[in-house]
Amino acid sequence: MKLPQSFYLREDVVQISKDLLGKYLVTNFEQKITVGKIVETEAYRAPDDKACHAYGNKLTNRTKTMFGKGGTSYVYLCYGIHHLFNVVTAPKGIAHAILIRGIEPVGNVNVMLQRRSFEKLKYNLTAGPGTLTKALGISTNQNGVSLTDKKSPIWIEDRGDVILEKNIIASPRVGVAYAEECALWDWRFRVKDSKWTSRAK
DNA sequence: AAGAGGATGAACT
């Protein structure tokens, strides 16, 4: 079943990041439904997190999506190449977001292979925030869309999988060395033993 | 108006 708005409106973005592990990210573009099980996430939290785009509650044309109501998508272009998909959480006005960093392909895998120009299935099909968006067909066109509307092309499902706390590995976030002391926070979460997470650096 | 740099990935040596 589709996660309800209440799931996203909570204010503990770190807890929600862990809750998202084992949930299913689904997209539906051009009548092609693709599904991936979430196995890696990262939390970002304004105003105190220096790694967050909205650090200090900085409001710009880009970050305004993060201030929206929990349960919307935040997609932005990274390095001019990669479209990174985030889930906005907390009530409107609080800029929290969760970057989806890794999924395990489980539905319509052949469509994902096509989108990535892969001949056959390999672990790097969907490991990493820039690759999974390509496999699922997500781009900055979907910035700000709802994840809970009936007609939304992106949503997240709970299919009953439970990831035990002991099977969640927490570590520092990747690529945020500039964030000083916040770079050490263990806000990156992944499912232990999953082969579909991005490689640690 | 211009310039620097980024929540990365892939292809190199």
Next chain:
DNA sequence: GTTCATCCTCTTG
């Protein structure tokens, strides 16, 4: 381990 593709966003003047 290193390099580079590539463009939007934000800061500065």
